[in-house]
Amino acid sequence: MYVFPDSLPIHLAKVDALVYRAPIADPVQTSFGTMYDRPAVLVRAEDHEGMVGWGEIWCNFPNVGAEHRARMLESCIAPILLEQEWAHPTHAFEALSRRLEVLAIQCGEPGTIAQAIAGTDMALWDLAAKRLNQPLWKLFGGAPQVQTYASGLSPAQPEKLAAIKHREGYRSFKLKVGFGTERDIANLRALRELFGSGTVLMIDANQAWTPEAALEMSRRLAPFNPIWMEEPIRADHTLADWQSLAKASPIPIAAGENMRSTEEFSAAIASGVxxxxxxxLGKWGGFSGCLPVAQRAIDHGRMFCPHWLGGGVGLIASMQFKAIMGSSGYVEVDSNPNPLRDLFATPYLRPDNGTITLSDQxxxxxxxxLDAARGFLVKHR
Known part of the structure; x- marks a missing residue:
């Protein structure tokens, strides 16, 4: 079980957001939208001694959202962080969440503000651990090995990309579904035929179906033995809707990337759905909010698998998150081309038989x- 260190004082001198956009040849498809480039918003938090911590704000959608999130951080979050010294990263997280709560309601953007706070929290924890000269996984008493899966296999010949990722060392794979019954079945069949019965497969519908359609699809896809069906219905369905689906579905249900509070996670975990x-980590909570959630999930016998589909800083944070918590489960690694993942996450993209080992840095x-990524920078400090 993780333990928060007692005192990790942080006195910030500067907090910036850097926006990057990397062009890609083939758009990345989901059931609800398409990414035509790969964006990333990095958070750079520098203390008065010149030490720097890094974080990343989720910004995939809408396609114009990266710049807006950066401005939200610099106009709403940075001024609060620079007001005082913080005794602990969790204190800053709690203060930001409390002080911006009414603004989030007034402007109708609780998600955007939560995402900016989450990326900031990542940076503060990176900075705090650097001040103690310890990797985050070791600071919390974890172990450096994490299991991975290759995510984001698109509806267009996913078996070809999956074969490439297998050669790179991945041993578990997640398929995007929600593109029509026959296409989804054909794609999942192609993956199962490629890998055989022993390989771990998952499916992700990205909220594509009604509860009735989700149940029907779960029955149609169950013979291919995916270990979970992710967000088959809209995240804002009632827990009663989710419970009805989970009770009847032959495939276990996965969700969490669109949950946005301790209370929402607690209710979801307690429901048994x-x-x-x-x-x-980059959509809500950062380490301060998500570590207690992960512990609660593990204590209730749920599999804990951090979600991430963005640039390399957030990916490494997700790996650290999983390494801190341990237990069964996997770290998500997007399969689609993304220079901002590759530039920032090297050398953690080539697992050894599915396993990544984090360093002692x-x-x-x-x-x-930043020099290597300069060509993708669209907003300067």
Missing amino acids: FAVIQPD PGLGITPD
């Missing part, structure tokens, strides 16, 4: 190569 809990264990 979700076999797999998937908090996203302090904090997140990486320093983003």
Whole structure:
């Protein structure tokens, strides 16, 4: 079980957001939208001694959202962080959440503000661990090995990309579904035929179906033995709707990337609906909010698998998150081309038989190569 260190004082001198956009040849498809480039919003938090912590704000959708999230951080969050010294990253997280709560309601953007706070929390924890010269996984008493899966296999010949990822060392794979019954079945069949019965497969519908359609699809896809069906219905369905589906579905249910409070996660975990809990460090909570959620999920016998589909800083944070918590489960690694993942997450993209081993470098264990990414920078400090 993780334990928060007692005192980790942070006195910030500067907090910035850097926006990047990397062009891609083939758009990334989900059931609700398409990404035509790969964006990333990095948070750079510098203390008065010149030490820097890094975080990343989720910003995939809408396609114009990255710049807006950066402005939200610099106009609403940075001024609060610079007001005082913080005795602990969790104190800053709690203060930001409390002080911006009414603004989030007034402007109708609780998600955007939560995402900006979450990326900031990542950066503060990176900075705090660097000040102690410890990797985050070790600071919390974890172990450096994490299991991975290759995610985001698209509806267009997913078996070809899956074969490439297998050669790179991945041993578990998640298929995007929600593109029509026959296409989904054909794609899942192709993956099962490629890998055989022993390989772990998952499916992700990205909220594509009604409860009735989700139940029907779960029955149609169950013969291919996916270990979970992720977000088959809209995240804002009532728990009663989710419970009805989970009770009848032959495939276990996974969700969490669109949950946005301790209370929502607690209710979801207690309900027994979700076999797999998937908090996203860059959408809500950062380490301060998500570590207690993960512990609660594990204590209730749920599989804990952090969600991430963005740039390399958030990916490494997700790996650290999983390494801190241990237990069964996997870290999500997007299969689709993304220079902002590759530039920032090297050398953690080539697992050994599905396993990544994190280094002893302090904090997140990486320093983003800003010079290498300069061609993708669209907003300067």
